[in-house]
Every structure is written in structure tokens, then in C-alpha cells.
Amino acid sequence: MTVNASETGTEASTHSTGEIALEVDSLVKQFGGLTAVEDLSFEVYNQEILGFIGPNGAGKSTTFNCIFGTYKPTSGAVTFNDEDVTGLAPYRMVRKGMARTFQTFRPLPDRDVVSNVSLSMASNKLFTLSGLFGGTQEEAIEVCRRVGLGDDLYKTPDELPHAGMIRLELARAIATDPELLLVDEPFAGLSDNEIESLSELFQDLREEGMTFIVVDHNMRGLLDLIDRAIVINFGSLIAEGLPSEITQDETVQEAYLGGEEI
Amino acid sequence: MSDQMSLLGHLRRKLTITGLVGTPIRYYVAVLFFIGLAVAPSTGQMDVLNMLTWTASFYFIMWVISWDFVVGYTGQVSFGHTLFFAAGGYTTAILNIDHSVDPAIGIVAGTIVAALAGLLYAIPALRLEGHYLALFTLLPPLILLRLFRMFRDTTGGSRGLPNPEPLIEAGSFSANAEANYYLSLVLLILIFAIAWVITRSDTGKIFTAIRESEDAVESAGLNPAKYKLFAMVFSAMLGGFAGAVFVHTPSGSASPSQLLELAVIIEILIASIVGGFGTITGGVLGGFLVYWGRDWLRNADQTIPVIDVPMADIDILLFYGALLVLLYVLAEGILPWWYRQVDRVLTRVRGEEPSAVADGGQTWLKRQIGSLQTRYDENREENTGRFEDRRKK
Numbered sequence: 001m002t003v004n005a006s007e008t009g010t011e012a013s014t015h016s017t018g019e020i021a022l023e024v025d026s027l028v029k030q031f032g033g034l035t036a037v038e039d040l041s042f043e044v045y046n047q048e049i050l051g052f053i054g055p056n057g058a059g060k061s062t063t064f065n066c067i068f069g070t071y072k073p074t075s076g077a078v079t080f081n082d083e084d085v086t087g088l089a090p091y092r093m094v095r096k097g098m099a100r101t102f103q104t105f106r107p108l109p110d111r112d113v114v115s116n117v118s119l120s121m122a123s124n125k126l127f128t129l130s131g132l133f134g135g136t137q138e139e140a141i142e143v144c145r146r147v148g149l150g151d152d153l154y155k156t157p158d159e160l161p162h163a164g165m166i167r168l169e170l171a172r173a174i175a176t177d178p179e180l181l182l183v184d185e186p187f188a189g190l191s192d193n194e195i196e197s198l199s200e201l202f203q204d205l206r207e208e209g210m211t212f213i214v215v216d217h218n219m220r221g222l223l224d225l226i227d228r229a230i231v232i233n234f235g236s237l238i239a240e241g242l243p244s245e246i247t248q249d250e251t252v253q254e255a256y257l258g259g260e261e262i
Numbered sequence: 263m264s265d266q267m268s269l270l271g272h273l274r275r276k277l278t279i280t281g282l283v284g285t286p287i288r289y290y291v292a293v294l295f296f297i298g299l300a301v302a303p304s305t306g307q308m309d310v311l312n313m314l315t316w317t318a319s320f321y322f323i324m325w326v327i328s329w330d331f332v333v334g335y336t337g338q339v340s341f342g343h344t345l346f347f348a349a350g351g352y353t354t355a356i357l358n359i360d361h362s363v364d365p366a367i368g369i370v371a372g373t374i375v376a377a378l379a380g381l382l383y384a385i386p387a388l389r390l391e392g393h394y395l396a397l398f399t400l401l402p403p404l405i406l407l408r409l410f411r412m413f414r415d416t417t418g419g420s421r422g423l424p425n426p427e428p429l430i431e432a433g434s435f436s437a438n439a440e441a442n443y444y445l446s447l448v449l450l451i452l453i454f455a456i457a458w459v460i461t462r463s464d465t466g467k468i469f470t471a472i473r474e475s476e477d478a479v480e481s482a483g484l485n486p487a488k489y490k491l492f493a494m495v496f497s498a499m500l501g502g503f504a505g506a507v508f509v510h511t512p513s514g515s516a517s518p519s520q521l522l523e524l525a526v527i528i529e530i531l532i533a534s535i536v537g538g539f540g541t542i543t544g545g546v547l548g549g550f551l552v553y554w555g556r557d558w559l560r561n562a563d564q565t566i567p568v569i570d571v572p573m574a575d576i577d578i579l580l581f582y583g584a585l586l587v588l589l590y591v592l593a594e595g596i597l598p599w600w601y602r603q604v605d606r607v608l609t610r611v612r613g614e615e616p617s618a619v620a621d622g623g624q625t626w627l628k629r630q631i632g633s634l635q636t637r638y639d640e641n642r643e644e645n646t647g648r649f650e651d652r653r654k655k
Contacts, residue, residue, distance in 0.1 A: 089480070089485070090480045090481065091479075091480045091482075091483050091484055091485045091486075094480075094481065094482065094483030095483050099481065100481060102477065102481075106475045106477040106478040106481065107474075107475070107478065108470075108471050108474040108475055108478055109474055110470060110473075110474050111470075111474075115467070116478075118467075119467065119468070119471050119478065119479070119482045119484075120481075120482040120483065122464040122467060122468055122482070122484065123463075123464040123465075124483070124484055124485075125465075126460075126465055126488075126489075126492050127460070127465070128463050128464055128465060129269050129459070129463055130463060130464045131462070131463050131464035131466075131467055132269075132272075132459065132462050132463045133272045172478065172481060172482060173481065175482075176481075176482060176483050
């Protein structure tokens with residue numbers, strides 16, 4: 001079953017409110033002669049957890065970077081909360097309510113976990129006395145506890161295990177108070193237990209109103225978490241639907257394992 | 263608004279007995295140090311020549327602060343800060359000598375020209391990093407030096423412009439030296455205070471975050487370009503301002519050897535690193551040590567045994583040699599090293615396990631933070647829910 005985007009585009013999850021949070025319309029990204037993303041359209045509903053799946057090199061990260069403003073799309077539009085945000089700089093996206101984590105972590109190795117997170121709460125005025133007297137880190141501490149770093153508040157990033165680094169990425173993103181969170185390969189290298197506890201965190205945050213796009217090339221763990229999935233390969237949408245539909249999809253199976261059962 | 267309130271509240275808390283006792287000793291050391299400099303001329307121990315040298319050293323330290331402000335914090339490496347000093351100094355000197363512009367106005371003009379020179383580095387620095395940026399910034403002062411030699415009628419060539427009008431005058435030569443000493447000390451304290459406050463505020467934390475990861479800064483909703491531009495241009499203004507005032511004091515002149523030559527930036531770099539890179543305070547300490555170390559060697563009347571050469575004859579050789587050793591044995595800088603030693607002693611005095619000190623001596627600091635955390639835990643009841651509230655907003 002190959003699902004066309006327009007056929008299932010209206011299918012909202014049980015959790016979502018049915019309002020569109022993010023809409024990607026005919027997105028194209030070319031690097032020189034290479035087309036990394038080709039005419040990709042999809043939307044994400046409020047309070048939905050959308051899985052964004054595809055084999056390595058399918059264009060997932062490029063799409064992510066186009067949405068978040070790291071790359072300017074060659075053509076196409078990104079609409080966030082009914083506002084055209086195509087090609088805005090990442091820091092502007094963050095102020096509009098979008099946040100992301102990096103698959104290859106971007107910690108600040110020179111400071112402890114709390115200070116890593118409190119960066120997201122720093123004053124953006126150049127001349128400020130904020131932070132001069134130690135500042136208040138309570139909110140950052142609360143975010144750290146929230147993501148399960150409560151025991152590691154004063155460790156430096158290099159003292160954290162792999163799972164801790166993922167949580168640190170999440171904490172920094174959550175501390176910007178986002179409505180939409182783009183999560184890049186959160187489950188890579190995690191044990192089943194860790195995947196489960198991270199999934200619970202995502203679901204809790206969703207209950208509180210957050211919307212997620214979770215990228216992974218590995219479907220393990222992801223299918224239990226997401227409400228809906230879109231699958232891309234070679235920069236184009238090849239399938240869209242419920243997790244159960246996706247796994248049955250022949251195109252997806254072919255793209256992934258040369259036709260083997262997933 | 264809320265900044266002022268927090269400042270007042272903080273001062274009120276600090277100015278109590280417990281507040282004063284709780285303030286780290288290094289703050290008192292810094293205050294005593296500046297007070298010492300302020301009373302030094304009235305002790306009679308300082309002759310006029312000495313006072314002029316001290317005055318010159320203040321400007322050297324202002325330049326070290328200016329350099330550390332951008333390089334030590336944001337990691338935008340500049341080997342060409344002399345461009346800013348020269349932009350400030352030569353602008354006001356030329357305006358004064360050729361166009362009879364008042365030094366006060368010339369200094370403002372010099373600061374503005376230095377800011378523009380700052381943009382010359384700041385904009386490429388948005389694209390260039392590390393070694394490339396360092397190399398890029400190395401060239402403009404060299405180019406400027408050649409230009410100055412080409413237009414020697416205006417710039418005085420390699421001799422420079424020795425006699426612009428003084429900014430302040432006070433009758434006799436010694437009274438004049440003293441007035442300039444105090445003017446320069448006030449400027450040093452001012453520039454130190456500005457740099458200290460900015461680097462200790464959120465802005466400083468964002469500066470260092472840029473050095474660590476621009477992606478992280480951007481993901482936190484902050485524009486790295488804004489902070490990088492600000493750091494470089496503001497640094498240029500600080501350095502250019504100091505250079506501009508310097509040429510109007512009896513201690514300085516608009517000449518390549520004082521403002522522009524490679525040796526100037528090398529000494530600034532070394533002072534900053536020897537004192538403690540990215541600390542501002544370390545720059546002040548390193549600035550004094552390097553400036554006075556070099557001065558002491560230049561005037562030393564001892565003779566080196568065995569080879570039987572007067573020290574003063576090979577002062578520069580000895581100076582660079584000593585710095586080479588110092589950089590090797592104390593790469594982290596004197597001040598960070600010293601804090602670590604104090605930490606170690608404090609930890610031992612308080613009877614903690616010595617093994618806990620091994621992790622870079624942060625135990626004491628961490629424990630301070632830990633006690634804050636305990637206090638926080640007590641209030642946790644009240645604070646749970648805060649996150650949810652914030653999210654609902």
C-alpha cells in the first residue's frame with residue numbers, strides 16, 4: 001500500500017486537537033546539482049507526535065534543517081502557527097516556539113548541566129545585569145529534573161553517559177519553552193529501558209501541550225511512541241499513515257530492507 | 263528596570279555584616295589593589311618618571327582587557343588589535359595636529375574610527391574561525407604600518423606624531439604627571455568595571471557559549487552573530503579609546519612602536535595568557551607583571567655571571583625567554599592556577615577527602631552550589647508546578 005500524502009493528510013491522531021501546528025508545502029532543497037529534498041509536503045497537528053522516518057541519507061536531516069532555518073529551502077514554504085517562517089534563522093524559529101535537538105550533541109563542555117540549560121533562559125539584551133550575581137537557576141534546575149537529569153545537575157557534559165547527553169539536548173530545547181520540538185534520532189544507541197523512559201517523557205510533555213516531530217532511521221522504539229508516521233526516501237515522501245500501516249507498506253519495506261519484513 | 267532592582271537588592275544584601283563576610287576575598291584584594299594605586303603617588307615613594315611609567319602601564323592593561331574581552335570570551339582570535347589602538351591614537355593625534363581639533367573631541371572621533379575598524383574584523387569573523395581569523399587579523403596592522411610610512415607627512419612615518427596637545431594640563435611637570443596618572447587610573451578602573459560587569463552577566467555567559475558551540479547558542483534562541491559583532495566592536499572601542507587618550511598623556515605618543523608594532527600585540531597576548539585567559543582580572547594581573555617585568559629587566563644593573571653580560575643589554579632576550587618558560591609551566595595562567603591552589607587548601611582545611619580535589623579543584627565551588635541546591639530542595643514543594651505554569655502561559 002503506497003499512501004499518497006493528500007489521502008491521509010487529514011488523519012489526525014487521537015491526541016491531537018486537529019489544528020495544524022506546522023505545514024511543509026512543496027519543500028525542495030538542492031545542493032548544487034543534487035536534490036536532497038524533492039517536493040515534500042506534510043503537516044503536523046497540535047499535540048501530535050509525528051514520526052519522520054527514512055533510511056540513512058533519505059533527506060531527513062536536510063528537511064529538519066530546512067524547517068528549523070539552518071538551511072534556506074530552494075523552494076517551498078514552511079508555515080508555523082499560520083505564519084510563513086520559511087528560511088528564518090534558527091534563533092528566530094526558537095523565539096516563535098520551535099526547538100530542536102541535535103543527533104550529534106551540541107553541549108557546552110565548559111560548564112555544568114544546569115548552566116548548559118540556563119543558557120536557554122539567558123537575557124538577550126547586550127547590557128544586562130542579569131546573571132551577574134549568580135542569577136536564579138531554579139527554572140533550569142526544574143527543567144533538568146523534568147528530563148531526568150536531577151542527579152547530574154553539577155556534572156559537566158563529558159561526565160554524562162550517552163543517554164544523559166540526549167536528555168541534556170532535550171533539556172536545552174525544552175527550556176526555550178517550545179510548542180513544537182524537533183527531535184533528531186533520540187533513540188540511537190539507547191537500551192530498551194532508556195527508550196521506554198524517554199518515550200514516557202515525550203508523552204508527558206505532549207499531554208502538557210507540546211507537539212513533536214521525531215526523526216529516526218531506526219523504527220525500533222519509535223513506532224510505539226508515535227501517533228502517525230511519514231516515510232521518505234531519496235528526498236520524497238513514500239508513505240504516510242499510522243504506525244501499523246507503515247510497517248505493512250511494501251514501498252517502505254523495500255526502501256528499508258530490500259523488501260524484508262521490518 | 264528589574265535589573266536596577268536586582269542590583270539595589272543585591273547591594274543591600276551585600277552591605278550587611280554577613281554579606282561582607284561572605285564576599286570572596288579576591289574582591290577585597292582587587293579593591294585594595296586599586297586603592298593602593300590611588301594612594302601610591304602621595305606616599306612620596308613614586309618619582310615623576312615612575313609615575314609616567316605607571317601611567318603607561320595602565321594603558322597597556324586597558325589594551326589587555328580589550329583583547330581578553332573578545333578573544334578570551336567569544337573565542338574570536340585576533341592578532342591584530344593594534345589596529346584599534348592605532349585607529350584611536352592616530353585619529354585624534356592627526357585631528358589635533360593638522361586640524362587643531364580639541365583632544366576631547368578627537369578622542370571621541372578616535373573611538374568611533376576604532377569601532378569602524380572593529381567592524382572590519384567583526385564581519386569577516388562571522389565567517390572565519392580560529393587560525394584563519396587569526397591570520398586575517400594579523401595583516402591589517404602590517405598594512406596600516408606600510409601606509410603610515412607611505413604618507414609620512416601626515417603620520418610621521420616610523421617616528422610617529424610625538425606631540426599632540428595634552429588632554430589635561432596641571433602647571434608643573436610633576437603636577438602634570440600626577441594629574442595624568444589619576445586620569446589614567448580612573449579610566450583603567452572604569453574600563454575594568456565595564457568589562458567585568460559585561461563578562462559576568464548573561465552576556466558573558468553567551469560569549470563563552472559561542473566559543474563552545476554556536477549551534478547550542480542558536481538553539482537557545484540567541485543570535486550568535488549579534489554577540490560576536492558586539493564583542494569585537496566593543497573591544498575595538500575600548501582599545502581605541504585607551505589608545506586615543508594615551509597619545510594625549512605625557513606617557514604616550516602616536517607612534518608605531520607604542521601602538522602598532524607586532525611586539526605590542528605579542529606582549530598583550532602574553533600578558534593575557536600569563537594572567538589567565540578569559541578572566542579580565544587575570545589580564546590585569548598579567549598586564550602588570552609583563553609590563554613591569556620588562557621594565558625591570560630593561561633597567562636592571564645586575565650582570566649575568568659566567569657569560570659576564572649586563573642584564574640590561576639582553577633584556578628583551580631574557581624577557582621573552584622568561585615568558586616562554588612561564589607559558590610552558592603555567593599554561594592555564596596565574597590566576598586560575600592560584601584559585602585552584604586556594605581551593606585545594608580550603609578543601610583540606612575543611613577536612614574533605616583529598617581525592618575529591620583531583621577533579622580540577624572544583625569541589626569547594628560545587629559544594630557552594632550544592633548548598634544552594636539544598637535550600638532549593640526545601641522550597642521544592644512550592645516550586646513543583648512552576649514548570650507546568652510556565653508551559654501554560
